[in-house]
Amino acid sequence: MSDVKAEVEKLHDWTLEDEKIKRTFKFDRYLDAISFVEKIGIYAESVQHHPKIVINHTAVTVSWTTFSKKQLTEKDIQGGKACENIYRLYENEMK
Numbered sequence: 755m756s757d758v759k760a761e762v763e764k765l766h767d768w769t770l771e772d773e774k775i776k777r778t779f780k781f782d783r784y785l786d787a788i789s790f791v792e793k794i795g796i797y798a799e800s801v802q803h804h805p806k807i808v809i810n811h812t813a814v815t816v817s818w819t820t821f822s823k824k825q826l827t828e829k830d831i832q833g834g835k836a837c838e839n840i841y842r843l844y845e846n847e848m849k
């Protein structure tokens with residue numbers, strides 16, 4: 755297994771399929787979901803690596819892959835970790 759694939763296992767809650775990692779994040783309110791997406795957008799622009807994001811009311815599904823290489827790369831792992839960190843901010847605010 756490649757190092758990148760081994761790293762996916764450490765990202766609990768993310769599933770690996772077809773060279774993509776994916777996770778759905780849940781929010782209490784629609785605008786919390788939108789705010790999460792905006793923060794991911796700011797991260798994505800800062801590193802010039804952009805995920806697919808599907809907003810379904812209060813559920814946000816984020817998928818990372820590297821389309822230029824048609825495979826999962828370290829940048830996708832970093833993207834997944836960034837999403838986790840951003841979501842943790844939201845969870846802490848809710849406590």
Ligand SMILES: C[C@H](O)[C@H](O)[C@H]1CNC2=NC(N)=NC(=O)C2=N1
Binds near residue numbers: 803805819820
């Ligand atoms: C030039 C620019 O860095 C590339 O087009 C970037 C932009 N964002 C990207 N995002 C993702 N997810 N995969 C890429 O291959 C990619 N390429």
